[in-house]
Ligand SMILES: [Fe+2]
């Protein structure tokens with residue numbers, strides 16, 4: 460891996476890591492704050508996303524450190540929401556953006572011959588696709 464390409468990949472993984480940390484904070488905050496008739500379901504749903512996102516952060520952090528990178532300790536911006544629908548809409552937008560970044564990162568990793576990372580990113584892509592699909596289905600019938 461050339462020095463520049465390696466630097467670019469690590470920088471990208473750090474953006475991904477900051478967003479995974481933000482996802483953990485987002486889901487934790489929404490799980491506690493959500494109100495209304497679906498509170499119990501939504502609280503459980505948001506809380507259930509947290510372990511997935513933490514595992515994603517773990518993988519990214521390890522993959523930044525392995526080639527000598529410095530992992531970020533800052534989370535990306537967390538969006539506030541005024542009600543349950545806005546929480547779901549924010550979460551859906553975030554999952555879509557994350558998915559897009561992982562598809563890009565996967566291409567970058569593949570072009571650099573980082574095949575182990577490609578496999579790890581495939582798993583993240585599968586997880587985030589599931590998150591996106593569930594959010595889309597919940598929002599589809601929202602009044
Ligand atoms: Fe994630």
Ligand SMILES: [Fe+2]
Nearest residue numbers: 554586587590
């Ligand atoms: Fe997710």
